[in-house]
Amino acid sequence: MTSYSRQEFLGADAQAVLLAASVGIVGYCGGGSHLGQQFAHVGIGRIRVFDPDTIEASNHPRLVGASPEDVAKGRLKTQIAERVVGNVNPAVTIETYNSKWEDAADALAECDIVIGAVDDYSTRDGLERFCRRNLIPYIDIGMDVHTLDSEHHFISGQVIQSLPGHPCLRCCNYITDEKLDREAERYGAAGPRPQVVWPNGVLASTAVGFAINLLCPWSPERRGFRFLSYDGNEGELVTPALVRGYLENHVCDHHPPTELGDPLCDIRSFCPYQQVESSSRSGFLNRWWMRLLNCRRETV
Ligand SMILES: [Zn+2]
Known part of the structure; x- marks a missing residue:
């Protein structure tokens, strides 16, 4: 039996919201495994995991809950997700898809929030487009290790929250056509990138906080677009100046309202966020979000 008494500050009906x-x-590797474990602990009702891969020895140092036996038996990463989530919280429904997300798109479309813990820009780009079209908040996490000199390295990363009607991964230049082109040219040539467990933990934990704040807003922070840049050497997560200034009132033209949403659920009827006086935005965002959520539940 689980007691959620220490997280009652999330709201009187928080556990019911999280359970729904x-x-x-x-x-589901470095970042995704932290996400699954934490969403199970906090009491999310349904967790859907999408990953086609089996665990390899090089995954073990950062895949939370994985064992040497998993590696020896070449188990699917989704099998590890089922075991970890089931052990942490049997009340959670865990559903796994051993495929690319595109091959289980109907299942992804039914999620209230999607978090991408993937390696490449093209997958992120596709995920964000899919989420925009289906009116789903998308949160992206990722990390990189850069070589400074023969002995030293710099760990960077990001957590980005992208909501329909708000700036996107392209607005902040995290995804550009040039990056996608370079990635496509290198495809197959680039070896595995360096990854370690602790930055994944920081970034995934922050993403869980963003997700819970959307479902059970406990914080006054109500910006639709959130971008935290991670400096793993200093141990800092900061909002870049670009986001604080330019993007605060930026209208995204990469995903116009006419391209958003299911035809049965027209986002234009929700009064776009940008039309609201900035002074009343913080209260408005939450109401807007809840109406979206309710509409999606009625139409999905
Ligand atoms: Zn945009």
């Missing part, structure tokens, strides 16, 4: 919620995790 469905979170999609795309990619």
